[in-house]
Amino acid sequence: MEITKTSTKPKVQEHDHHDDHHEQSFITKYIFSEDHKMIAKQFLISGIFWAIMGGALSSLFRIQLGFPDMDLTALSPIIGNWLTPQGKIDPEVYLALITMHGTIMVFFVLTAGLSGTFSNFLIPLQIGARDMASGFMNMLSYWFFFLSSIVMFISIFVEGGPASGGWTIYPPLSALPQAVSGSGMGMTLWLISMALFIVSALLGSLNYITTVINLRTEGMTFFRMPLTIWAFLVTAILGVLSFPVLLSAALLLIMDRSFGTSFYLSDIYIAGEALSNQGGSAILFQHLFWFLGHPEVYIVILPSLGITSEIIATCSRKPIFGYRAMVYSIFGIGVLSFVVWAHHMFISGMNPFLGSVFTILTLIIAVPSAVKAFNYIATLWRGNIVFTPAMLFSIGLVSFFISGGLTGLFLGNSVIDINLHDTYFVVAHFHIVMGSASFFGLFAGVYHWFPKMYGRMMNRTLGYIHFWVTFIGAYLVFFPLHYIGIAGFPRRYYSFTNFETGRIESFIDLNTFVSFAAIITFIAQFIFLFNFFYSIYRGRKASKNPWNSNTIEWTTPVEPGHGNWPGAIPKVERWPYDYSKPGSDKDFIPQNIPLSKTPESNMPDDSSR
Amino acid sequence: MNLIIGIILLLSLAVVFLLFRSTEILSVAKKKITHSFEDSNNSFNAITGVIFMVTSFIVVFWYSYDQFENYFLPMASQHAPEVEMLFWATMAVTFTVFLITQVMMFYFGYRYRYNKNRKAYFYPENHKLEIVWTVVPAIVLVGLVGWGLYKWNKIMGPPPRDAEIIEIVGYQFAWASRYPGPDNELGNANYKLIDVENIVGIDFTDTSSLDDFMPREIHIPKGKPVLFKIKARDVIHSVYLPYMRSQMNAVPGMPTQMWFIPTKTTAEMREETGNENFNFEIVCNKICGRAHFSMKHTVIVQEEWEYIKWKNEQKSWIEKNPDYYANFIKNNSTDVATLND
Ligand code: HEM
Ligand SMILES: [Cu+2]
Numbered sequence: 035m036e037i038t039k040t041s042t043k044p045k046v047q048e049h050d051h052h053d054d055h056h057e058q059s060f061i062t063k064y065i066f067s068e069d070h071k072m073i074a075k076q077f078l079i080s081g082i083f084w085a086i087m088g089g090a091l092s093s094l095f096r097i098q099l100g101f102p103d104m105d106l107t108a109l110s111p112i113i114g115n116w117l118t119p120q121g122k123i124d125p126e127v128y129l130a131l132i133t134m135h136g137t138i139m140v141f142f143v144l145t146a147g148l149s150g151t152f153s154n155f156l157i158p159l160q161i162g163a164r165d166m167a168s169g170f171m172n173m174l175s176y177w178f179f180f181l182s183s184i185v186m187f188i189s190i191f192v193e194g195g196p197a198s199g200g201w202t203i204y205p206p207l208s209a210l211p212q213a214v215s216g217s218g219m220g221m222t223l224w225l226i227s228m229a230l231f232i233v234s235a236l237l238g239s240l241n242y243i244t245t246v247i248n249l250r251t252e253g254m255t256f257f258r259m260p261l262t263i264w265a266f267l268v269t270a271i272l273g274v275l276s277f278p279v280l281l282s283a284a285l286l287l288i289m290d291r292s293f294g295t296s297f298y299l300s301d302i303y304i305a306g307e308a309l310s311n312q313g314g315s316a317i318l319f320q321h322l323f324w325f326l327g328h329p330e331v332y333i334v335i336l337p338s339l340g341i342t343s344e345i346i347a348t349c350s351r352k353p354i355f356g357y358r359a360m361v362y363s364i365f366g367i368g369v370l371s372f373v374v375w376a377h378h379m380f381i382s383g384m385n386p387f388l389g390s391v392f393t394i395l396t397l398i399i400a401v402p403s404a405v406k407a408f409n410y411i412a413t414l415w416r417g418n419i420v421f422t423p424a425m426l427f428s429i430g431l432v433s434f435f436i437s438g439g440l441t442g443l444f445l446g447n448s449v450i451d452i453n454l455h456d457t458y459f460v461v462a463h464f465h466i467v468m469g470s471a472s473f474f475g476l477f478a479g480v481y482h483w484f485p486k487m488y489g490r491m492m493n494r495t496l497g498y499i500h501f502w503v504t505f506i507g508a509y510l511v512f513f514p515l516h517y518i519g520i521a522g523f524p525r526r527y528y529s530f531t532n533f534e535t536g537r538i539e540s541f542i543d544l545n546t547f548v549s550f551a552a553i554i555t556f557i558a559q560f561i562f563l564f565n566f567f568y569s570i571y572r573g574r575k576a577s578k579n580p581w582n583s584n585t586i587e588w589t590t591p592v593e594p595g596h597g598n599w600p601g602a603i604p605k606v607e608r609w610p611y612d613y614s615k616p617g618s619d620k621d622f623i624p625q626n627i628p629l630s631k632t633p634e635s636n637m638p639d640d641s642s643r
Numbered sequence: 644m645n646l647i648i649g650i651i652l653l654l655s656l657a658v659v660f661l662l663f664r665s666t667e668i669l670s671v672a673k674k675k676i677t678h679s680f681e682d683s684n685n686s687f688n689a690i691t692g693v694i695f696m697v698t699s700f701i702v703v704f705w706y707s708y709d710q711f712e713n714y715f716l717p718m719a720s721q722h723a724p725e726v727e728m729l730f731w732a733t734m735a736v737t738f739t740v741f742l743i744t745q746v747m748m749f750y751f752g753y754r755y756r757y758n759k760n761r762k763a764y765f766y767p768e769n770h771k772l773e774i775v776w777t778v779v780p781a782i783v784l785v786g787l788v789g790w791g792l793y794k795w796n797k798i799m800g801p802p803p804r805d806a807e808i809i810e811i812v813g814y815q816f817a818w819a820s821r822y823p824g825p826d827n828e829l830g831n832a833n834y835k836l837i838d839v840e841n842i843v844g845i846d847f848t849d850t851s852s853l854d855d856f857m858p859r860e861i862h863i864p865k866g867k868p869v870l871f872k873i874k875a876r877d878v879i880h881s882v883y884l885p886y887m888r889s890q891m892n893a894v895p896g897m898p899t900q901m902w903f904i905p906t907k908t909t910a911e912m913r914e915e916t917g918n919e920n921f922n923f924e925i926v927c928n929k930i931c932g933r934a935h936f937s938m939k940h941t942v943i944v945q946e947e948w949e950y951i952k953w954k955n956e957q958k959s960w961i962e963k964n965p966d967y968y969a970n971f972i973k974n975n976s977t978d979v980a981t982l983n984d
């Protein structure tokens with residue numbers, strides 16, 4: 035860390051001299067940019083691309099689930115070789131679709147797209163830094179992600195199809211090409227892509243951590259940082275500690291696949307042949323995977339929670355309730371998320387005693403999560419709530435976080451999980467608490483910081499339409515899955531027509547309904563896309579601080595140049611949540627206003643904030 | 644059909660676009676130069692939120708009540724009601740929290756929507772309140788966990804001595820079962836001995852394997868503990884019996900087990916569900932490849948006397964495959980000894 039700091043020092047000073055009036059070539063400005071704002075936009079646009087891909091894939095497999103008899107021959111120009119002669123999706127393609135959907139959404143959209151965008155964009159702006167600690171590493175982070183994206187994209191079209199063992203790629207299924215055709219070339223590319231992805235995540239995370247620790251402006255003490263920054267910081271720490279474990283899991287899998295080792299393989303007879311591998315443990319992979327996998331779900335949700343904290347405070351015109359409790363619960367969640375991983379493995383065959391331990395630890399993590407939810411609601415109480423689209427999405431996030439967190443209490447209790455594991459109940463749980471909630475944080479962030487990103491406003495009416503269709507749509511898609519799960523319907527099933535006699539009929543209508551809602555919701559996202567791209571060029575010009583917000587990114591020019599502030603970086607004089615302070619005639623006091631200028635509203639405990 | 648969908652799509656796009664243009668034009672016409680962000684259609688959004696919440700709750704209550712039979716499976720093992728008890732207790736707790744929090748959230752949104760004559764209440768913290776809502780959930784959770792672990796240890800604990808032992812082997816994409824036969828002991832097996840006929844790799848040099856039999860369907864007795872010894876041949880599968888509320892993964896290279904006490908025979912279930920084709924099935928519940936979705940196996944629960952009768956009628960595997968057995972002994976009498984080292 036010391037090294038990065040010293041090596042970037044000269045650079046930061048350089049910016050002081052020539053701020054904006056330094057023409058950059060197209061390539062250094064837009065492509066190999068080292069400016070955190072441009073890199074953030076690169077991540078955002080790539081994330082949007084992947085989100086469309088992920089959404090399109092899910093629409094395809096929802097067609098298979100909801101309209102199993104539909105003839106898709108009309109789509110054959112696009113997805114020709116994925117269809118059976120009857121115009122139906124091939125069962126192995128179905129598995130490939132869900133695998134790619136999960137991988138894309140979890141890693142490429144909600145990890146890279148979300149953290150990459152907002153950690154990059156907001157950390158320097160909100161802590162008062164000219165740029166990231168290392169602009170070069172930051173650029174590398176994006177380009178490793180880009181490479182990883184290319185490899186993953188190519189894998190969709192290779193012979194045998196992309197990886198198809200589920201996003202959790204449990205071996206032996208993922209290790210043996212004989213087991214499923216996606217475990218051939220597709221799986222190899224998946225592993226290469228993820229290795230590149232991990233490099234990118236590590237470069238990014240190390241940078242975020244260093245920047246937050248070392249480059250805060252004068253007066254920006256840790257406890258004056260906005261909750262967004264806290265969330266990004268803990269997210270980055272989780273990433274640094276957990277992604278290497280996934281890398282080692284992947285490396286061992288690569289060895290098993292290509293070099294005849296037996297880390298995960300033992301006593302296997304497949305395709306008419308007994309393999310020589312002995313002594314490996316398939317469960318080992320699951321431990322390694324979930325040691326990343328569980329922190330990963332918090333890597334996905336924490337940035338969204340941070341974004342939401344900021345927006346809910348700003349748009350309720352009220353301080354976030356229990357700032358310190360929020361910080362401690364972010365940390366609590368961060369630490370605990372490392373010791374609950376085996377709740378994904380209650381019935382994997384591991385020792386039931388381990389199951390007991392992980393049940394206890396898992397339900398402990400529900401406590402800080404509950405505290406966060408209560409604090410959001412308390413922030414709304416007696417606020418003066420302005421429903422900007424960002425605020426709506428934030429409220430939507432809290433709603434999802436509660437709904438999905440509560441179903442976690444069922445799954446976390448091992449004895450209930452016996453019956454719910456790998457059913458649609460789990461699918462409902464994590465699509466609500468992770469998928470929907472985190473996506474809503476992403477949307478909220480885009481609507482809220484769009485003016486800072488592009489100097490223009492997004493259209494509000496389209497924002498409202500987008501929100502209501504998406505909010506209602508997401509509930510319509512994911513809530514019914516609880517019932518299907520309680521009824522014992524397994525996930526990752528291509529079709530339920532072979533399922534237990536007499537029971538398939540029970541949910542045909544519901545499945546059709548869910549698919550219908552899913553496709554409508556997916557299509558509604560094009561409203562957002564239109565709004566986004568139209569507003570970049572034609573949106574109404576933004577003012578400097580359009581939401582009357584306190585954090586210091588709003589003290590930069592409407593479109594901040596390289597180095598962010600043309601003059602000196604503002605000094606931070608107070609915490610970021612002085613909204614509606616009694617005595618003040620305005621309902622917000624930005625962080626750079628000294629207490630000495632606001633004697634009318636100062637409070638005895640101001641200095642402790 | 645496609646045409647109709649297309650038209651609906653086009654129409655809704657047109658509506659959205661019109662709305663979009665009209666708001667833009669309107670705001671220009673009204674000469675709103677300030678564009679203050681506070682007038683954000685607050686009432687519309689606040690009220691829509693409340694309507695959404697109330698409607699959803701009504702629909703959820705109605706559906707949960709109306710469709711109960713549909714999603715709640717009959718329980719057919721001794722521990723199933725105990726698990727369900729905890730499930731529904733958790734449901735009561737979580738649904739209460741769900742109701743209270745969602746109502747508060749949407750109600751606050753409505754009650755405290757923006758009003759330019761009012762100022763929000765500066766209320767940064769309240770330690771008492773925060774301690775309360777940390778400690779209360781913690782206590783409730785301790786209760787749920789304690790209850791859960793008590794049952795978990797019972798269900799996952801050692802099976803009763805008199806349990807009927809049955810070996811279940813999962814492979815792409817079917818299940819095989821092996822019974823120990825009269826000696827009540829499963830003979831050794833080795834994956835290297837597996838072939839097209841001997842699908843679980845029984846080692847016939849072990850004398851306790853000689854009376855083992857492998858039926859086409861699994862039969863189990865009602866009211867007696869049943870212990871499944873679970874193996875997988877190729878990739879991970881999962882033995883899932885939804886009506887028994889029982890599940891355990893089948894892992895290659897690592898034998899697992901689960902046990903339960905059936906409480907309803909297949910015949911009784913047929914009566915209860917009114918479906919004369921009803922059958923218990925082991926369904927595979929761990930993604931395992933192309934035909935994962937159709938990997939299942941019938942389980943027949945019988946009264947104990949029927950079960951014993953059935954068992955006594957079964958012929959051992961070698962009795963059914965005498966040629967294979969003869970060959971096996973000829974080829975393997977020496978090899979297997981080394982194999983098993
Ligand atoms: C109240 C806190 C929570 C508890 C007690 C909890 C518990 C669990 C448990 C026990 C499982 C495993 C279920 C199974 O496979 O049988 C699970 C699955 C999952 N949870 Fe949670 N969860 C909680 C919150 C969250 C949050 C906040 C996220 C993400 C932001 C999340 C994301 C996931 C995901 C992605 C899976 C499924 C992964 C898969 O199998 O594909 N959970 N949860
Ligand atoms: Cu987890």
Ligand SMILES: [Cu+2]
Nearest residue numbers: 880927931938
């Ligand atoms: Cu299977």
